[in-house]
Amino acid sequence: MAIYGATLLNLALGLAVLTQIVLFIHIRWRDERLFHVGQRMALGVSMLVTLAAATLTVLLVKSAFEVDYVAHFTSKETPLLYKFAALWAGQAGSLLFWLLVLSIYSAVVIFQNQRKRSDLMPYVIAVLTGVQLFFLFMVNFSTNPFIPVNADFIPSDGLGLNPLLQNFAMALHPPTLYLGYVGFTVPFAFAIAALVVRRVDAAWVRGIRRWTLFAWLWQSIGIILGGWWAYNELGWGGYWAWDPVENASFMPWLTGTAFVHSIIIQEKKEMLKTWNMILIISTFVLCIFGTYITRSGAVSSVHAFTADKFGQLFLAFVLVIIAISAYLVISRRQVLKSTKRMESMLSRESGFLFNNVIFVSLCFAVLWGTLFPLISLKLMGREISVSIPFYNQIAIPIGLLLLTLAGVGPLLAWRRTSKESLIRNFSIPLVIGLGAIAVFFVMGIKSIYPLMTLGLSFFVLGTISMEFYRGIRSRTKRFKENLFTALVAMTSRNRSRYGGYIVHLGIVFMFIGFVGKAFDSEVEATMSRGDHTELAGFKFTLQEVEEKVRPNHNALVAELNVEKDNKIVDTLNPEFRIYFPRTNREQQHSELDLQTGIMADIYSVFSGADHTRGLYAIKIMINPLVWWVWLGGYFLVAGTIIAIWPRKKKE
């Protein structure tokens, strides 16, 4: 059956090449019929890719261990859900998955625009199949997921999915991130098309606004799920460590966020045309680069960066994109010139512009840190990486600047803002922010960053609440609506504005959560049954350790009583598991347990055991305010969905 999959990929590659040729001839000789042929061929490529991905899925579910990929990432015991998830667990499969997502998007774009934007569509389709062509080349010639096992026997069982990855969030994290990474291909394709036909006004931007937000939404969800997984599975008590894989997903998010904001200026004011082009091109390049970093294993060391064929092909692809894009932007600089000018430093436009320059600079800092091992290797002959504090010292102040802008920007008027409106809009939030700083200072928070973050968070909360309050009040007065209907009506009349505020609210909650990091505490103890240890006013007693035999692993389950003021408030059950017991692949795994709270999480890890002597290593952490990070995530998602939600067609 694997042969069918491989053949489908061959056919898709061939058809993609033909599509390019047909579209090229159409563009050259303007024969409408050829455009329709090209369109259908592009749909054909997408269909073949979908069938190939379906074939691999069937092979995974059927445990066809004669296929190398199947034998590497699943085993007989792998639960069904994770057999599906194995589709994106390894390099070859995830490239095919990338291709699948792009194929679906590309088909949607073709159907959406059957009778629209006929000037752009030939180029849009050419770019989309061009990107497909690259990935088809990769899965056909570099990392083919249908390759048989490299042995003269069929393994009776596969290796199985790493237990760390057998987690619901981890099963969902890669596909969500890919929905984002791949999603930015669509606005990129429209950007290139607009450049080619020299129609770079507000129209193309309006056309891709929802696609961009859609990609941005999935990118955000992917990043948050990744953090959630790290926090709930890895057991070091954090959700972000600035490692290259995380940075790889964060960088396109940063430029993408800048783009989401700056296209508003182009829509409303026809400014920043060149800048928007550069942003979406960079975002797409960073998405490809991110896919490479994540999938190449050039993770803990960038040594392997250009060493292998896989890396060289990716690098070549990135260079081709940059070269073509640069040529287009430079040769179209006349039409990209904006006719309007900035009028004041204190205007909505300038707020967006500051936001943009700060997002992009932060992206540069992260890129520099991520690539520094490579740069230093080339320049100084030694690989030097940078540690987490480097990122923090830059990202914290920049993050605070962005938080400030999130509060100030939306209240500035277009063109220029008067003194009166500044006073009217900002005096109450300012008082709230300063009040919050005073209260938290008295409560004992003395360090500068946490205080500033909390103060700014309350300031932004103030500005957002005032916006909602004003909007609602004007409706209740004018239409005599009650509070709730006014809120709903107002939000649905101006979805991008109020959706945006809700996203900002989410970001504020996340920042409140980040503050908690400054107040983490932990204790490590080797305990026997009945021993206890204390942390942050809680008493932890190891009540019992039970041995359990489960289908694919053996576990020691601890019963850890949590007491406060001599009252049991909770019981935690961290586990110490052995996967593949009594084989030479025996693997230990700590399944942590935590109690989530609005103020703090109680987090426990069962990190080691000497069961015969009855000694157990337990690590306990108190992580304040982490809950707010996830709460912020929900707001971000809800707000973006509101902003994307289509309007009803006017009757």
Added chain:
Amino acid sequence: MNKKFAIVIGAIAMVIVIWTLTGFSEYELPYVTVKELKEDNVLQPGKRVKMGGTIVDGSRQEIAEGWRFDLAQDEMSINVLYSQQTVPDMFHNKRVEVIVEGNYKNGEFHADNLMTKCASRYEGELEEDI
């Protein structure tokens, strides 16, 4: 206005860029090899460095401060003292590759940070059933 604007924006970008380029000398973590540590004396004592290698199976030893193990790199190996009791799950795997951060003192590597190679690249070797 546009010119003034460009200057302000440019200045902000410059500040962040310069800050990025100059701000990390204290956070640098050079990669070193075992050979460099043991024979070449390339580093000033106490300098924080990073080192990668494979844990020698059978050398893992749990001690009061944390863990002790041998890290092999090509033909050479070095004794590592890791100052935490909690280790990543993959630490115990056979022939596991790890990266440690810390400094080199008296023939021993004192590590306070240990990472295993990324879990998403988890690949073992297939075996025939007997």
